[in-house]
Amino acid sequence: MRILGISALYHDSAAALIEDGRIVAAAQEERFTRKKHDARFPENAVRYCLAEAGCALGDIDYVVFYDKPFLKFERLLETYMSFAPKGFTSFKTAIPVWLKEKLFQKDMLRRDFQKFDPDFDWMNKFLFAEHHLSHAASAFFPSPFEDAAVLTMDGVGEWTTTSLAFGSGNRLEIHKELHFPHSLGLLYSAFTYYTGFKVNSGEYKVMGLAPYGEPKYTQLILDKVIDVKDDGSFWLDQSYFDYCTGLTMTNDKFAGLFGQKVRQADKDPLTQFHMDIAASVQAVTEHVVLKLARAIRKDTGAKNLCLAGGVALNCVANGKVLREGIFDNIWIQPAAGDAGGALGAALAGYHIHKGQPRTVTGGGKDAMKGSYLGPVFExxxxxxxxxxxxxxxxxxxxxxxxxxxxxxxxxxxxxxxxxxxxxxxxxxxxxxxxxxxxxxxxxxxxxxxxxxxxxxxxxxxxxxxxxxxxxxxxxxxxxxxxxxxxxxxxxxxxxxxxxxxxxxxxxxxxxxxxxxxxxxxxxxxxxxxxxxxxxxxxxxxxxxxxxxxxxxxxxxxxxxxxxxxxxxxxxxxxxxxxxxxxxxxxxxxxxxxxxxxxxxxxxxxxxxxxxxx
Structure with a gap:
């Protein structure tokens, strides 16, 4: 059985192909088009995956998309309604795009795939997986564990921003979720924006900048911006942010809290203040992740932890979880961001939708083949x-x-x-x-x-x-x-x-x-x-x-x-x-x-x- 997974139309489009549960190929579209974080339909990545598997689209049993557009549209509408009349400018920018294109993603994808096979059976072979289930599947199914707790953290999928799942054998079920607008990924992106870096791209710069600073603002963030509970769940005070209704991540109240305006990368130098801000949000992130990890171990008794979602690329926080010894073993999906959702979608289709068995690689090895899954040249x-x-x-x-x-x-x-x-x-x-x-x-x-x-x-x-x-x-x-x-x-x-x-x-x-x-x-x-x-x-x-x-x-x-x-x-x-x-x-x-x-x-x-x- 061959299943093709797709992530697209937000950022980091990718395709992945599995055959009888074995990962054959996976690649991001940006590598072929030379456009960083390319969000377009991954035509080149799909073509590569099919060639690597030696098959045509007609030989594919299912195509699985990595999230559910209607649920995302529901979140968009409910968010605007909750904050109305604030956010009308953002609303009138976003809604026409949804009404013209994104609500009809299945038709868009069908047209894109017609280049490969106009006779493909879309009615019966096209599936949609929820965003965080795709992340969780990408983390658990290739892992070296028979069973594990699975923590996924990112900006936002449809509604979910953080989820806890439990996987055993070929089964994977989500047990708890935190929902938009309360998001650790969006909190980190807000500080990425505030320090003058590009959102969904420059977060790793904040992480790299953090050791140059002192976490002077950690307690201020915990007192005013984010309320963290003992189990790691959290609530963000939306009065400091603009991402629900505006066109920026933060607002004037956020800048006033820290005493400086948003840094303009092309005009303003990096100062000790920005380094201290980076150190502070990194410390808050580690605080939340460690609390989540401890609560998961206590509540589930799981000895193994799998991680995915964009926040799982925060290798400093990952290292803290490892050194704390909370879990016996930790495994992190190397393509933890949205690109990895393509692989997770394919694996979810195979194991969850079709109930196919899962074979765990022996000797503590995972099934990712070192993540060397892209093109090779003779x-x-x-x-x-x-x-x-x-x-x-x-x-x-x-x-x-x-x-x-x-x-x-x-x-x-x-x-x-x-x-x-x-x-x-x-x-x-x-x-x-x-x-x-x-x-x-x-x-x-x-x-x-x-x-x-x-x-x-x-x-x-x-x-x-x-x-x-x-x-x-x-x-x-x-x-x-x-x-x-x-x-x-x-x-x-x-x-x-x-x-x-x-x-x-x-x-x-x-x-x-x-x-x-x-x-x-x-x-x-x-x-x-x-x-x-x-x-x-x-x-x-x-x-x-x-x-x-x-x-x-x-x-x-x-x-x-x-x-x-x-x-x-x-x-x-x-x-x-x-x-x-x-x-x-x-x-x-x-x-x-x-x-x-x-x-x-x-x-x-x-x-x-x-x-x-």
């Missing part, structure tokens, strides 16, 4: 595509490729690494990555300013051999999807001088914190990816070779893209990014490229090519 195809793009390259053996790339890293070069299948989800995991030497005191700043063209404060993640993780970090477990933050091990830290301890904000950035300064954040933390030989043998071999040369089993890993660009998908994408940035070495399959060998006429200006994210 060597001959890579060579043809690079040649057509004007690239100059050398074809190496496997051993030569590993040796020369490891040497380039040891020489502190920035390396573009495109190998194997593309990752599904927002993190680069060694399939489409930019790599560097974590021992270099300048690597973090060089990668941010000269390669990624982004804010200098942004931290980078370490990829570490799984067998060595406990020797370098305060973590002795798997973190294959870069969704857990843990401290650098004490023995690798560097003590700060009194003068350095007195520094504030961004001034802390240039102070080395450990023997791995490029991946150690200002609070001695790191967002860790453990690399496993069974899921990514080539990446594991590269880091092993780097360890052989340097004694260090860690490399810097950041996504292969520049600011505002989706992660690269094809060899052409990789070559363009290579030529538009100061990446010095590029490997695509067994092709090895040096910047100095390339035609200078092919150099691109990527610094201003993409809109700020």
């Amino acid at each position: 060597q001959a195809d890579i060579e043809a595509r690079l040649t057509a793009a004007g690239a100059k390259f050398t074809v190496l053996s496997d051993d030569q490729l590993i040796e020369q790339t490891a040497q380039a890293l040891a020489d502190e070069k920035a390396v573009g690494w495109m190998q194997g299948r593309m990752e599904f989800g927002p993190r680069a995991l060694g399939g489409r990555s930019i790599l560097g030497d974590p021992r270099s005191p300048t690597m973090q700043k060089v990668l941010n300013l000269k390669v990624k063209y982004r804010e200098s404060f942004r931290p980078f993640a370490p990829s570490v051999l799984r067998e060595d993780v406990a020797d370098w970090f305060e973590l002795d477990g798997d973190s294959p999807y870069m969704l857990l933050v843990a401290p650098v091990a004490e023995k690798h830290r560097r003590a700060m001088t009194q003068e350095e301890q007195a520094l504030f904000g961004i001034d802390k950035l240039n102070v080395p914190r450990s023997s791995l300064p490029a991946i150690t954040h200002v609070d001695y933390s790191a967002r860790i990816q453990t690399v496993h030989a069974d899921t990514n043998p080539r990446y594991h071999a590269l880091i092993s070779a780097f360890k052989g040369k340097t004694g260090c089993p860690v490399v810097v890993n950041t996504s292969f893209n520049v600011r505002g660009e989706p992660i690269v998908c094809s060899p052409e994408d990789a070559f363009r990014c290579f030529m538009g940035s100061e990446i010095e070495v590029l490997t695509v399959g067994n092709c090895f490229l040096r910047k100095e060998d390339q035609d200078p006429a092919l150099k691109l200006d990527y610094k201003n090519a993409f809109e700020l994210d």
Whole structure:
């Protein structure tokens, strides 16, 4: 049985295909169209999934959409009615779009799918899953657990913003929900907006900025903005927000509470105030998530916890839950946001709608295949595509490729690494990555300013051999999807001088914190990816070779893209990014490229090519 899952028409459109419960393919539309967070019908992602499965749309048993548009429209109408006459401007903007298009999403989707098969049986083979059920299914069904509690947290689906489900075998049922407008995701997005970053895109910047600040406003937020109960449920005072009826996230009362207006990213610099605000909302988020986790363990007795929804991408909060030891085991869906809803919708259709059995992968392994679920390019195809793009390259053996790339890293070069299948989800995991030497005191700043063209404060993640993780970090477990933050091990830290301890904000950035300064954040933390030989043998071999040369089993890993660009998908994408940035070495399959060998006429200006994210 083949089931195709779709998420679309809000943000991060994606498609995923499963066959007899096995995940065959999954990809986000943005990777093909090169439009970040592309929300349009995922035509290219669908085409890829069908090709990967070797089938046509007519061979698909069911197509499942990841949410229910009518319930979302009901929420929209009820919200406007509750706040009327306030919000008329927003109402008259939104309603025509719904009446013309979104209420008729099934017809829209049917027309889009007609490009693949005009005779597909839509009346009997098209299903809709609720948004948070799709999230929960994406978290539980691929997990390595026979049974688990499932916590989903995001901005909002139809009505639900937070849900608790319980999964056992092939069964999954939602037991509790919190509803709009009370949302942890929207609270975080409100502070994202207030600090001058883009909503639904810049939340991870707030998380990265938080360690530079002090959580001075935490109690103020808890006293005035959010009421958190002992079980983790919460209530937001809507008098501080504008997202129910307006066109912005916050209002003047919100700005008045904290004493400063909304930061304009193109005009106002980041100050210590913004860092303190970021630290405060991060502290509140962790407070809520920990309370939810403790209450779930107490109420259900569950030993295992699965997480999904956009808030589950908050790897700092995830790391706190892990270190608290509330659950024996935690598993987080790597595509935790809306893109992952496509996979969850397909799995919900298979296990819940059709009642098909579920097989748990043995040995504590999940069913995500390392999240390497996107396109792969054969060597001959890579060579043809690079040649057509004007690239100059050398074809190496496997051993030569590993040796020369490891040497380039040891020489502190920035390396573009495109190998194997593309990752599904927002993190680069060694399939489409930019790599560097974590021992270099300048690597973090060089990668941010000269390669990624982004804010200098942004931290980078370490990829570490799984067998060595406990020797370098305060973590002795798997973190294959870069969704857990843990401290650098004490023995690798560097003590700060009194003068350095007195520094504030961004001034802390240039102070080395450990023997791995490029991946150690200002609070001695790191967002860790453990690399496993069974899921990514080539990446594991590269880091092993780097360890052989340097004694260090860690490399810097950041996504292969520049600011505002989706992660690269094809060899052409990789070559363009290579030529538009100061990446010095590029490997695509067994092709090895040096910047100095390339035609200078092919150099691109990527610094201003993409809109700020």
